[in-house]
Amino acid sequence: MKKPFGRKSKEKEESKEDKTIPRERSLVDVDYNRKKLFKKGVNLMADEKLEDAIEIFEQALRIDPDNVETLMKIGYARFHLDEHAEALKVYDKILEIDVTNPEAWNLKGLVHYEQKNYAKALDSAQKAIESDPTYGMAWYNQACFLSLLNQVPEALESLKRSIEIDVKNARKSIRDKDFMNVRIEEGFKRIQEVVVLESVRQGYHTIGAIVWTTFLDKIDAETALKKLLEKGLIVQNEKRDGLSKIPIYDLADNIAEKIGKEKKGLFGITKKTLPKPVKNLKELSQAIQSVKEAIEEEDIDKTIEIFDVFIDPKKSGEQMIENFFDEHREIRLWKIRLKDRGVDYLIDNKEKMIVLFDNIEGTVTKKLRSEIS
Numbered sequence: 001m002k003k004p005f006g007r008k009s010k011e012k013e014e015s016k017e018d019k020t021i022p023r024e025r026s027l028v029d030v031d032y033n034r035k036k037l038f039k040k041g042v043n044l045m046a047d048e049k050l051e052d053a054i055e056i057f058e059q060a061l062r063i064d065p066d067n068v069e070t071l072m073k074i075g076y077a078r079f080h081l082d083e084h085a086e087a088l089k090v091y092d093k094i095l096e097i098d099v100t101n102p103e104a105w106n107l108k109g110l111v112h113y114e115q116k117n118y119a120k121a122l123d124s125a126q127k128a129i130e131s132d133p134t135y136g137m138a139w140y141n142q143a144c145f146l147s148l149l150n151q152v153p154e155a156l157e158s159l160k161r162s163i164e165i166d167v168k169n170a171r172k173s174i175r176d177k178d179f180m181n182v183r184i185e186e187g188f189k190r191i192q193e194v195v196v197l198e199s200v201r202q203g204y205h206t207i208g209a210i211v212w213t214t215f216l217d218k219i220d221a222e223t224a225l226k227k228l229l230e231k232g233l234i235v236q237n238e239k240r241d242g243l244s245k246i247p248i249y250d251l252a253d254n255i256a257e258k259i260g261k262e263k264k265g266l267f268g269i270t271k272k273t274l275p276k277p278v279k280n281l282k283e284l285s286q287a288i289q290s291v292k293e294a295i296e297e298e299d300i301d302k303t304i305e306i307f308d309v310f311i312d313p314k315k316s317g318e319q320m321i322e323n324f325f326d327e328h329r330e331i332r333l334w335k336i337r338l339k340d341r342g343v344d345y346l347i348d349n350k351e352k353m354i355v356l357f358d359n360i361e362g363t364v365t366k367k368l369r370s371e372i373s
Helices: 007-019 023-028 032-046 050-063 068-080 084-097 102-114 118-131 136-148 152-165 168-174 186-201 207-214 218-230 253-259 281-296 300-311 317-323 325-341 343-348 350-372
Strands: 234-241 244-251 261-264 270-273
Touching: 032 050, 032 068, 050 068, 068 084, 068 102, 084 102, 102 118, 102 136, 118 136, 136 152, 136 168, 152 168, 152 186, 168 186, 186 207, 186 218, 186 244, 207 218, 218 234, 281 300, 281 350, 300 317, 300 325, 300 343, 317 325, 325 343, 325 350, 343 350
Parallel strands: none
Antiparallel strands: 234 244, 261 270
16 A cells, blocks of 8 residues: 655655744644644545555654544554554553543444454443434444344344434445344334335335335335335325326325425436425524634633524524534534533534534525525
């Protein structure tokens, strides 16, 4: 993975860049060099140059040996290089610094999973959930490990919990070989129903389209559709296809009002129509400006207060879930951790928060322009 040529010239260029760093910046931001190395390491990881990335991250650790963010990247790179023992050492170091770090526990569990040590993997997943009960991926991984240990009822409960946090986990579970032990269970059949219902909501109305989007076998998809029809969650109609008629499925009216529909437009792009009026985008934009100011000022009370605007469904929470689902979840987690860990957590994650709100703001601005035009 290493490239033997061209490295010296790169080092020379970097040394020239270092000389051009304004003295004011290096004085104001004592962490500047570590951040620069960290960014370089991330770029190398993006290029799949994992060994080179590890070298750079280790240089960053010389500046700040206990930096969790840097250690996490080293552990991740070691894991993908199949250096499992080394990856475990890194995650253990992180947990010495912060024993409640849910991501470190979850990643440690994945290392044990790769080693086929499912009992240890389960223990790590459970500790990740104890640290953060809203961590959907940890619940999903726990479900996998329980299934592999043939603890079927517990596996289904964990899987359901992961789907409550993130519905995408339902579709992911359909073809996951780790759930071979639970697929015949009635509880797993209900998860298949959730996947089919979501497919119909997204605008896929024929059995062929539903099978294609859900990865279900045709028989399983038809069984799920039958159950959903019996429960009154969907309705069946027919449309003419040449000389024959084919069944088509749609959400029942009362369900459509509750969860909304997505209609397919040109080139398969979905156009969403919400059951309730879209909230004022200008208010959302103003909230973004306010929260960015609070984060920049490291005002933890104000930041937590404004986070509620993005979380509370009576404010902009519903709009955030519909348009920025992953970001909404991240903001919820940040609020929990800010309350637990205080201003230090805000300082450590300030840049990440600003980037997230910048991205939301960009999308909101585009929507505002389209509304105006």
